[in-house]
Amino acid sequence: MGESKTELLMGTLDLLILKTLDSLGSMHGYGVARRIEQVSGDLLELNHGTVYPALLRLEQKGWISSRWGTSENNRRARFYSLTAVGRRALAREAKDWRRMAAFIGRVLEGTEGA
């Protein structure tokens, strides 16, 4: 494993999943995990399995819904998609995240300047 891979920050997986489902529409867990890996440019250390408890958590919150379906290569898989509530939640969380990131960025710049 390369040193450049980063561990996933606590609590960010939910946001990543929401955003992924937002852009992919209906997708199974494998697709979500692959997509996150791809988007990160393989910089992210992701155990694919951890996606599933997160998906369940989001489903319980009512942000995503799920149903059984057939994958592109004819396997039974569970497909997840964003609900209206989930879409609103994503917008909110994304905004919070940006604000947080901007803040942390500012703080870090400050320390480097000193």
Next chain:
Amino acid sequence: MSWLRLWAARLGGFIRGEHGDERLRAELDAHLEMLVAENERRGMSPTEAQQSARRQLGNTLRIGEEWREQGGLPWLESFFQDARHGFRLLRRNPAFAVIAILTLALGIGANTAIFSMVNGVLLRSLPYRQPSRLYSIHEVVPQWTDLAAELPVNSGNFRLWRKDCPAFSALALTGQESASLIGLGRPEFVHGAAVTSNFFSMLGVDAALGRTFSRERSAPGAENEVILSHRLWEEAFHSDPSVLGRIVNLSGQTKTVVGVLPASFRFPDILASTPEYFTLFPQAAWRFKPGIGDHDYFAIGRLRHGVAPRQAKTQLDVIEARIARSSSGGKFNLYATLTPLKTEIVGSTRRALWMLAIAAGLVLLIICVNLANLLLVKNTGRLREVAVRSAFGATPGRLARQFLTEALILALAGGGLGLVFAEGALRLLVRNAPVGIPRVDGIQIDLRVVLFAIAIAAVAGAICGLLPAMRLARSQPADALRTAGPTVSADKRAAGLRGALVVGEIALCAALLPGALLLVMSMRHVLRANEWMNQGHVTTARFVLPFHQHPNPQDRERVFAAIQRKVEELPGVESAGLTSKLPLDGFSWGDGISFREIPRPENETPQGEFRFVSPGYFQAIGLPLVEGRSFSLEDTSKPVAIISESVANKILTGRDPLGMHLVMPASGCCRVIGVVGNVRDRSDQAPSLVVYLPVWEYASTSETLVVRTRMDSATIAREIRQAVWSVDPELAIPQVRTLRTIMQSAEAPRRYETWLAVMFALFAVFFAAIGLYGVVSYSASQRTHEMGIRLALGAGRGDVLRLVMRQGLVLALAGVGIGVAMALVLTRFLSALLFGVSASDPVTFVAVSLFLAAVAVAASVVPAWRATRVDPTVALRWE
């Protein structure tokens, strides 16, 4: 409400078990296949592709755990697991379970019963509309506070409040009445109340039958209307539904029944006796001029919304100051006080009930500590179980939860049984509750009480389980696995913890006992102070002359004197006398006591009580004559007075009282001819300052006859009634009571509270002694080996005995030290309930300490003796 949805989903998952492994396994399987396919597509060999895919997927066991935790209610599942395990353990050790559950049930039951009383008397709201806005109003004259801190209300002042105090949306006035109910068999004495027309509408109470008073005072005939209580309607009118419109004869005045109150109505307990009928205030009562004096009535006000009591008081005090200026020219001050109606009704019971609740809580705490100790000892035997389980990956938190759950099972079982105990105890408590405790009829086990029982059971479980759980969870599994059995080195820290728990128990005991003992001493002082009332056989009978038939005092005095003469002639009667007020009972007339020989300004005159008595009264009631002589029939033409010892001591301070002249506002001066013993208004108050005047000076409509008989006579009540009726057949006698009954019922609340406090204290001592015994004997048994060595090396049995006893005594003394310090703080809150003894009475504290030391000796002597019986050869072979 997203958390609600979340928990609903989780609960659903838990119940359906749908988020179980099946779905996850299917998803993970599909995932793995897709990963493998992808890897193969990238050109890996099948085995490589498999291995790499597994790596990418991660630890599926952990994911499964996380999934289950997210999916259901894992803590609930593990709770049931723990509960099942706990039940199995308890079944294996039923003796322990029974003892634990029984003692907990005892503690929780006692607490629940006392809380039911606290709930029923103190917490439950009054049965009126928006009761928290109702306030009782009193007047205060600072110059008279030695007579009474708060006075009832002058009706003239009340009229001004109504006019000028907008803070209240309604102000109502009430006053005690009584009458003979004539024409329904034998004349019957009934208590009543005069009320203002807005009284019932202010409380928000409607009639069950007919109506309450109309707000329009000028309604024709309104002054002749009467409203009946449900009880009077049932008892005197046999629940006759056609009672409305009936004409009733009350002491010769005719009134029309316009309404019957609902059975649930409770008159606020602000009058001396519960009224059974209600009339409007007669116009005469409203004619009083505003001023200081004539404080005869009780006022209740309903505060307007958004108005604080302080604002209302400020408004009232402006009016009061005006009244004081114009009526006394500034010589006296006048204030108003507002008390929440509930506080007013509950009165002094509040303090006693909280005291009992604290005592019950301490007892439960001691019981919990005992159980914690027991669990601690019991669980030492389970170190290996803990070790095995933690070796298999149980986290300390998970283990702690297991032990807590076990304790909770015990506590909840104890709580359930405790509720049953409480129900029984409450029935006893309510049945034996003295009249002096208000609102007893509403005490019951309601939802709030049940919730309380569950809550304290949970707390008790937590207290019992927490310490052992924390200790076990922190123990070192490796050590436990290495040794063969329960370790001999007996873990110093565990022993220290057990010792600390016992010290705590004894400290709680020592904190509780002085309070109980002080209450017992107070009770003895009260009994002694009123002992003179307990001599011989004295019967009292109060009767009331209808005012409109006997409007002038001379005429009333003649009737009373005739009755007294009749009763004196009865066989077996030693002496008889009349009084306007009995000790410990009723209301009296208060006024300034001043002597011509000691002139003082009006506003510095000490206030006292004036009672009117006939010749023979002091002898009949048994009040000793200290100096001079009693009234005689020759005194009718001379103004004379008799004073109580307290007046002689406090006001005349050392001067010879005989021949002094008492200044009377109307009739000039009365010469003091005698001094009699002290009496009290309440059994635990300082003696009242009392001036006795002859009954012929002023006979009110209500007098009490006191009759001393040679022996206890069951028939004397009937004979007295007959004698009274031979003088006037329409007179009703309310109560014929013995003086002893009056004394006992005045002392009953104190006796009741003291008895309960002593019971709790004894419980506490009992359980603490058991706890001490348990710890000393356990540690002695742990040291059997050591004792064997000591004995083998030539230690005497006395040495061993001392060794073990010393441990018990050291623990006890530490506990006593801490507890006494706590008690010194606690008993200060008790001082309002004490009589004749100080809250930090040294004798009490020394006695309690010695007693607890003796208990400690008794609790450690058996294990100590057992330790001396150790056979060295057996002890050495042990292990």
